[in-house]
Amino acid sequence: MDRSATILIAEDNASDRLLLSALLRRLGHRVIEAEDGAQALQLFDAVTPQLVLLDALMPPPDGFEVARRIRARSDESFVPIIFLTSLQDPESLAAGLAAGGDDFLSKPYNATVLRAKLNAFLRMAEMHQTLQQQRDEIARHNRYLLNEQEVAKRVVDKVAHSGALQLPNVRYVLSPLALFNGDVVLAATGPLGNLHLLVGDFTGHGLAAAIGAMPLAQIFYGMVGKGFHLREVLREINARLHDILPAGVFCCATALSIDFADGLVEVWNGGLPDGLLCRGDGLLVPLVSRHLPLGIRSARQFNDAVERLQVAPGDRLLLWSDGLPEAAGAGGARFGEQRLLEICGETPVAERFDVILDAVHRFVGGEGQVDDLTLVEVTVVPRAEFAGAVPGRIADAAAQKWHLVFALEAESLRSVNPLPLLLHFLMEVPGLRSRSGQLYTVLAELYANAVEHGVLRLDSALKRTAVGFARYYRERERRLQRLTEGQVRFELDYHGDHNGGVLCIKVADSGAGFDFEAWRDGSTPDHYAGRGLALLERLGIRLSVPLPGNCVIVEFRWNDV
Amino acid sequence: MGITTDVAAGGNELVIKVAGRFDFSVHQEFRQAYERAPVRAQRYVVDMGGADYLDSSALGMLLLLRDHAGGDDADITIANSNADVRRILTISNFDQLFSIE
Numbered sequence: 001m002d003r004s005a006t007i008l009i010a011e012d013n014a015s016d017r018l019l020l021s022a023l024l025r026r027l028g029h030r031v032i033e034a035e036d037g038a039q040a041l042q043l044f045d046a047v048t049p050q051l052v053l054l055d056a057l058m059p060p061p062d063g064f065e066v067a068r069r070i071r072a073r074s075d076e077s078f079v080p081i082i083f084l085t086s087l088q089d090p091e092s093l094a095a096g097l098a099a100g101g102d103d104f105l106s107k108p109y110n111a112t113v114l115r116a117k118l119n120a121f122l123r124m125a126e127m128h129q130t131l132q133q134q135r136d137e138i139a140r141h142n143r144y145l146l147n148e149q150e151v152a153k154r155v156v157d158k159v160a161h162s163g164a165l166q167l168p169n170v171r172y173v174l175s176p177l178a179l180f181n182g183d184v185v186l187a188a189t190g191p192l193g194n195l196h197l198l199v200g201d202f203t204g205h206g207l208a209a210a211i212g213a214m215p216l217a218q219i220f221y222g223m224v225g226k227g228f229h230l231r232e233v234l235r236e237i238n239a240r241l242h243d244i245l246p247a248g249v250f251c252c253a254t255a256l257s258i259d260f261a262d263g264l265v266e267v268w269n270g271g272l273p274d275g276l277l278c279r280g281d282g283l284l285v286p287l288v289s290r291h292l293p294l295g296i297r298s299a300r301q302f303n304d305a306v307e308r309l310q311v312a313p314g315d316r317l318l319l320w321s322d323g324l325p326e327a328a329g330a331g332g333a334r335f336g337e338q339r340l341l342e343i344c345g346e347t348p349v350a351e352r353f354d355v356i357l358d359a360v361h362r363f364v365g366g367e368g369q370v371d372d373l374t375l376v377e378v379t380v381v382p383r384a385e386f387a388g389a390v391p392g393r394i395a396d397a398a399a400q401k402w403h404l405v406f407a408l409e410a411e412s413l414r415s416v417n418p419l420p421l422l423l424h425f426l427m428e429v430p431g432l433r434s435r436s437g438q439l440y441t442v443l444a445e446l447y448a449n450a451v452e453h454g455v456l457r458l459d460s461a462l463k464r465t466a467v468g469f470a471r472y473y474r475e476r477e478r479r480l481q482r483l484t485e486g487q488v489r490f491e492l493d494y495h496g497d498h499n500g501g502v503l504c505i506k507v508a509d510s511g512a513g514f515d516f517e518a519w520r521d522g523s524t525p526d527h528y529a530g531r532g533l534a535l536l537e538r539l540g541i542r543l544s545v546p547l548p549g550n551c552v553i554v555e556f557r558w559n560d561v
Numbered sequence: 562m563g564i565t566t567d568v569a570a571g572g573n574e575l576v577i578k579v580a581g582r583f584d585f586s587v588h589q590e591f592r593q594a595y596e597r598a599p600v601r602a603q604r605y606v607v608d609m610g611g612a613d614y615l616d617s618s619a620l621g622m623l624l625l626l627r628d629h630a631g632g633d634d635a636d637i638t639i640a641n642s643n644a645d646v647r648r649i650l651t652i653s654n655f656d657q658l659f660s661i662e
Binding site: 201203204247248249250252270271272273274289290291292293296301 | 617618620621622624625628633652653654655657658
């Protein structure tokens, strides 16, 4: 089909010009005539033709010069330029094309050839225009998508990275690319003062990788704040990620919980490179990846087994994601775990964090920045020095009086942790909110005492040695799994208002009990009391343990006036 | 070249050979290898003999294969891994989901 267009012709010979114009008009085109090169350029700017026919031999500016200038000023649109010439020699023809021409028409004009070439070039110009429009549309869409992604990422960052990482004994580096690639570092303190830490690495890049951090962070902060155990938190996170992440997407993670009072660390590593516990005496204990990453196993098959390690003030825990060992140096060599271990072996504990960072940066050196880097160091400090923040809540006033009984039988003792539920209930009472730490401590110690010494009849003397420690917990697990009969019963009695009140906590177990008074003045070697009760006494909490001794009563009185 | 397949054991076993880098660039090919296989295999072997690199997206692809092959009932062996590949499989504890040879 013949396309019709606006065509600019520049021809200094009047009769040639008339002839060509007539030919073009007969083909249905609109013709603009220029008598020389200068006029051609003026008309080109004024009219913006779709095609240009230029006589090669004109007084200056000649056809080739006009072509050059047209090409110089052209934006992105494609305007075909065809030279009209009687020149035959190859050099001249080549010069024309080099100047910006697309083809030649020889004089005398052949109407058939002219028509064919015009159609061919107009078709090409149309194609070019279509491509440009599509390109512009794609660019517009792309900007829109990028903007949306930017907004979404900001939301994710707010949720996932707003935790308690401003603690003096936690140092970390989380580079921007690592963040973009879905690396996460979360830290929170439980009501008992345990520090919980999670370092995670989602598969993939960009928003798809980072978005998994949102449910992960929400569950982590929510549950840790309520006093749930590390294992319960991991179990819940795994279940949620398994449900919402597509198959093939998962999160490699190391989670740990430090009890500074007991000097005990619990570690769970699923898929991250082995971390390190650096003891003060120089010993390096690997925190081995023993589990599948989070989100792969179903809730039923998830393995929440943690490793328990004893630590002392001055010990440090080092965790990193694979960006560190995979950092590429000259010739594609990887930094590697071996190098990391060597550095740790040769450097004093206090300097390791900085020396490692420095070493990686020097290793990568000319290859560019170490952009995918996550490194975390936690220092074990004495409990008194640990400044973990316990979240508070807004109070409101009300007079209340209630009585709550909550009893757990053998099956439930195995699988239910009643403490977060009870604490949550108690937090509904205005006057008790600011005392959540103390309350949780009381409930936790009384519960542990009731379960371990009352129901399971474990001997607390075992916990005095490192070996005994591990044995104690194994035995605890064993007896708990085999338990068929037994009960722990909470009775909470509350009466108060916004000025003050009384909360009476009674924790009873189905065990044989013990002689509290005798235990207290040391007149019996009975080890079934546990050091938990001693701890409570030292905190100034008055215990009452009426015979036969399988029930402990604590009374809380407070006055906010 | 990336991914090639072979049928063995009288049509019961599908062998998927991975050559070069096992990363996101072969995602489509790998998937088609088992989705468009000529037989409905009961056993799968992922032959890593020619693979020199494996990243987390490859681990994801293996999980997708496992899903396709019956999830917990799947019978998949990952064979001929070099030291680097084996290290990554070990850290991720994928031996809990696949037979690693």
